[in-house]
Amino acid sequence: MTDTNRRWLLKSRPQGAIKDSDFDLVETDIPTPGEGEFLVRVTHLSFDPTQRGWLGGDTYLPAVRIGDPVRAGAIGQVIASNHPKFRPGQLVQGTFGWQEYVVSNGMTETGPVSAVHPGITPEQALGIFGITGLTAWFGLTDLGKPQPGDTVVVSGAAGATGSVVVQVAKAMGCKVIGIAGGPEKCAWVRDVAGADACIDYRAGGVAAAIRAEAPKGVNVVFENVGGEIFDAALANLALRARVVLCGGISSYNDTAEDRSPGLRNYMNITVMRARVEGFIVLDYAPRFAEGVQALAALRAEGKLKTAEDVAHGFENCPATLRRLFEGKNFGKQLLKLADPPLPLA
Ligand SMILES: NC(=O)c1ccc[n+]([C@@H]2O[C@H](COP(=O)([O-])OP(=O)(O)OC[C@H]3O[C@@H](n4cnc5c(N)ncnc54)[C@H](OP(=O)(O)O)[C@@H]3O)[C@@H](O)[C@H]2O)c1
CATH class of the missing domain: 3.90.180.10 (Medium-chain alcohol dehydrogenases, catalytic domain)
Structure with missing residues (x-):
């Protein structure tokens, strides 16, 4: 010492x-x-x-x-x-x-x-059994409510929270489209985490890339990044989509002058009768043991890589x-x- x-x-x-x-x-x-x-x-x-x-x-x-x-x-x-x-x-x-x-x-x-x-x-x-794993679990299952066959879009998909969301959604029988920065991260999201597709947002054209992967629209958006990436997901909502507003890291460093004027595609929430819900994982503290148990079960089945x-x-x-x-x-x-x-x- x-x-x-x-x-x-x-x-x-x-x-x-x-x-x-x-x-x-x-x-x-x-x-x-x-x-x-x-x-x-x-x-x-x-x-x-x-x-x-x-x-x-x-x-x-x-x-x-x-x-x-x-x-x-x-x-x-x-x-x-x-x-x-x-x-x-x-x-x-x-x-x-x-x-x-x-x-x-x-x-x-x-x-x-x-x-x-x-x-x-x-x-x-x-990590996996801590705040980020639990955020992924409760945000997706409680707010996103994915059904087998749903299409789920996850931004920040190579990150601590996003990578767990990808895998839980896959385990629940969904088609999963990740969004991450760069080819190396996208390869991990696809090949290790098991997403059906991963869009490299740095290459641009995110809205069109989501449309190409999900021509019938997206049922669940798990949003970690915000800004233009969130806007691209909003442009692709399916009827009665659930949007889980977990975070918006792209704006956390913004000063008042940097703040973006807003989202262009927000009226699609109305058109598609979608539901957007924010949450703070600390509110789930009384249920953390339940989340850890569920994540541990997925891990034991080999369905959760970290x-x-x-x-x-x-x-x-x-x-x-x-x-x-x-x-x-x-x-x-x-x-x-x-x-x-x-x-x-
Ligand atoms: N609501 C809650 O209770 C709760 C709890 C935990 C976390 N969160 C939120 O969940 C999100 C992820 O947190 P985490 O701890 O799991 O971090 P993380 O995803 O492991 O790391 C952050 C990632 O964000 C991406 N990023 C950073 N700046 C970006 C930008 N300007 N545009 C696009 N992507 C950017 C980077 O990935 P790329 O290389 O792919 O760009 C980076 O690796 C954050 O928004 C966080 O605030 C919310």
């Missing part, structure tokens, strides 16, 4: 893409747990597009305060404990943020700290978050700080 704790603290609200200079990397003493608390050494950090939103202002959670560590989901090992429910050596999951060590009383900003199931790796706990993109070096936190916005990540973006089991205090 080292004797210092490094933390990335928010210095100023980012304008546009995040810069290292939006944060301060500080060194402090390792905190000491008090009565009813435990000390966690963070081993794996999760990187999620929503973190950009949390830095910019209030969203579905209050904005990260200036001077606070950047909020992020994480896995860590309990190093010392004065808490009856957590014992040294245990792997735990919680919103521990961009810091190497954290003292917890068992509650974080997004919910309670939980023990990582012994049969699950930290990478799986943050890709994890693991960065290294705590000093690389801002650069690792930027990767999501540069399309550099392949599957779930993580940063590994240490390999458990770690020595105890």
Whole structure:
């Protein structure tokens, strides 16, 4: 165990893409747990597009305060404990943020700290069985309600959430059209994740490409990107389509001046009597165990492949978050700080 704790603290609200200079990397003493608390050494950090939103202002959670560590989901090992429910050596999951060590009383900003199931790796706990896997599961099944034979379009299809949506929709008997950036990602979406087709949006002509793959229209749109890609999907809705508005990463770095004037094809929602619904996966927390069970069953049947993109070096936190916005990540973006089991205090 080292004797210092490094933390990335928010210095100023980012304008546009995040810069290292939006944060301060500080060194402090390792905190000491008090009565009813435990000390966690963070081993794996999760990187999620929503973190950009949390830095910019209030969203579905209050904005990260200036001077606070950047909020992020994480896995860590309990190093010392004065808490009856957590014992040294245990792997735990919680919103521990961009810091190497954290003292917890068992509650974080997004919910309670939980023990990582012994049969699950930290990478799986943050990915396929974590927020992105559960977002895919509940967003698609609860809101998208795909029926066998439906055509499903998924943007961000090579990403952590999108790649699970592709595979769950395939397992439910749908025709699946992915949309991703570049031929390499599209090949993975088709050949590994099993989509029937994958459209490389960087090649342009997305609306026409969807039409060519789905001449009768699209029954379910699982939207991760927004902007022009979303507009292209709206142009191709089938009657009574369900549009799951999961995210819109293409606009998360926008300043007020950049904001696009809007969608050209939104009236197709009316013409096609479609339903558009947004959701925040944290609302499904009481049902997370059900989602994990369903995803684990698909995985056991060999129907759920995962890709994890693991960065290294705590000093690389801002650069690792930027990767999501540069399309550099392949599957779930993580940063590994240490390999458990770690020595105890
Ligand atoms: N509603 C919820 O509760 C919830 C929960 C989790 C995630 N989400 C949303 O789900 C989406 C995916 O999140 P994730 O964690 O799974 O990330 P991810 O898909 O693993 O990574 C982000 C991907 O977005 C694509 N991208 C980035 N900028 C883009 C742009 N300007 N145009 C088109 N594509 C762009 C890149 O893929 P390409 O290389 O293919 O461009 C990048 O790899 C995000 O919108 C996120 O906010 C929502």
